[in-house]
Amino acid sequence: MQRPRGVTLLAILALVVAGSNLFTGAMLVTGNLTFDQLFGPIPDLGEMQEKFEHFMKFTFLMASVVILCTGLGLLGLRNWARITMRVLAVLSLLGALISMGQAFMDKQAGRFLFSAILGGVYYWAFHYLGLKPIRAAFLPPPPTGSAVPPSDSSGPDSAG
Numbered sequence: 001m002q003r004p005r006g007v008t009l010l011a012i013l014a015l016v017v018a019g020s021n022l023f024t025g026a027m028l029v030t031g032n033l034t035f036d037q038l039f040g041p042i043p044d045l046g047e048m049q050e051k052f053e054h055f056m057k058f059t060f061l062m063a064s065v066v067i068l069c070t071g072l073g074l075l076g077l078r079n080w081a082r083i084t085m086r087v088l089a090v091l092s093l094l095g096a097l098i099s100m101g102q103a104f105m106d107k108q109a110g111r112f113l114f115s116a117i118l119g120g121v122y123y124w125a126f127h128y129l130g131l132k133p134i135r136a137a138f139l140p141p142p143p144t145g146s147a148v149p150p151s152d153s154s155g156p157d158s159a160g
Contacts, residue, residue, distance in 0.1 A: 070088065103115055
């Protein structure tokens with residue numbers, strides 16, 4: 001089956017985000033960029049500050065690698081990548097909702113709108129990758145010369 005256009009779009013978005021995050025992570029690791037420059041002032045953690053920053057650098061880079069692998073997996077129509085992208089979409093949607101709440105409390109309309117748009121994209125990605133025809137695109141092709149097995153709509157991913 002040919003890869004759906006929406007899956008290609010999500011894969012390209014994931015690869016762009018991963019590339020950007022890998023570059024940013026490399027800048028953080030080399031010291032050419034600091035967390036204060038990237039995120040603004042962060043609370044001083046005292047003697048734990050250095051350990052926290054090292055942990056965050058590692059986490060930032062590992063998340064980038066996961067997103068990169070997921071984007072490549074989507075291009076290859078790997079079902080694990082579809083499931084991983086749905087999980088990442090839910091986590092990102094939660095982050096967008098938190099950011100929307102903070103922007104609302106701080107009366108930052110631009111940040112609120114940006115977070116709302118991102119949240120919409122995350123929701124669309126989650127919903128789209130759960131559609132039955134899209135799930136079917138990720139199934140392995142039937143062996144040649146055999147009858148097509150009937151589709152089974154039961155299972156853990158059948159609800160969405």
